[in-house]
Amino acid sequence: xxxxxxxxxxxxxxxxxxxxxxxxxxxxxxxxxxxxxxxxxxxxxxxxxxxxxxxxxxxxxxxxxxxxxxxxxxxxxxxxxxxxxxxxxxxxxxxxxxxxxxxxxxxxxxxxxxxxxxxxxxxxxxxxxxxxxxxxxxxxxxxxxxxxxxxxxxxxxxxxxxxxxxxxxxxxxxxxxxxxxxxxxxxxxxxxxxxxxxxxxxxxxxxxxxxxxxxxxxxxxxxxxxxxxxxxxxxxxxxxxxxxxxxxxxxxxxxxxxxxxx
Numbered sequence: 507x508x509x510x511x512x513x514x515x516x517x518x519x520x521x522x523x524x525x526x527x528x529x530x531x532x533x534x535x536x537x538x539x540x541x542x543x544x545x546x547x548x549x550x551x552x553x554x555x556x557x558x559x560x561x562x563x564x565x566x567x568x569x570x571x572x573x574x575x576x577x578x579x580x581x582x583x584x585x586x587x588x589x590x591x592x593x594x595x596x597x598x599x600x601x602x603x604x605x606x607x608x609x610x611x612x613x614x615x616x617x618x619x620x621x622x623x624x625x626x627x628x629x630x631x632x633x634x635x636x637x638x639x640x641x642x643x644x645x646x647x648x649x650x651x652x653x654x655x656x657x658x659x660x661x662x663x664x665x666x667x668x669x670x671x672x673x674x675x676x677x678x679x680x681x682x683x684x685x686x687x688x689x690x691x692x693x694x695x696x697x698x699x700x701x702x703x704x705x706x707x708x709x710x711x712x713x714x715x716x717x718x719x720x721x722x723x724x725x726x727x728x729x730x731x732x733x734x735x736x737x738x739x740x741x742x743x744x745x746x747x748x749x750x751x752x753x754x755x756x757x758x759x760x761x762x763x764x765x766x767x768x
Contacts, residue, residue, distance in 0.1 A: 536599060537613075687726075
């Protein structure tokens with residue numbers, strides 16, 4: 507008897523101790539589709555709470571994630587993912603599949619996605635804010651001019667600008683961009699920057715100079731593309747000319763044979 511009593515007491519204590527610990531948050535996600543394209547989170551949450559209130563789980567709506575729209579600058583794509591803190595709320599909500607939401611029959615389906623994947627634009631902004639050391643290494647792999655050479659070119663351009671251009675005006679981003687260009691193009695860009703430096707607005711010098719570099723590099727690539735096009739056309743023309751000459755020679759040979767036959 508004592509043994510059984512002790513065991514029962516021990517189980518009771520374990521259950522009581524377990525009850526004091528907060529269980530980990532277990533989210534259940536549903537897919538909501540066929541929504542009007544002007545839908546906002548403020549439209550979805552009150553609607554969900556209203557239909558779940560009668561089921562006693564109106565407070566179990568954890569988060570709503572729109573596909574596009576919201577904080578992003580993209581247009582809402584007509585579907586969203588909703589996280590619930592209880593399976594009961596998700597199960598009850600699925601019963602409203604095909605019901606009307608803001609004039610359209612909404613589609614509510616199970617979602618197997620365990621985690622939400624951030625948009626590419628959000629990831630890009632986070633990477634830029636973090637300094638993206640890995641991205642900097644990738645840029646260095648594509649460099650056509652080493653950093654020391656770029657620094658020397660900038661110093662020489664500033665020294666010959668009669669004070670119009672300071673080394674501080676050419677920031678790290680601009681130097682990095684210049685290093686990705688052929689040396690003659692980078693030199694031409696720095697020459698254009700030096701020429702336009704007196705006209706550059708003080709508040710936006712870096713952006714102004716970056717525009718000059720991009721314009722110079724675009725002109726270079728346009729000329730290179732046009733040159734390649736001309737060379738390709740010339741080669742094709744030469745091939746056609748060679749082929750035509752061959753056909754002409756064959757034709758002359760045929761006439762000679764015909765004359766011999768006569």
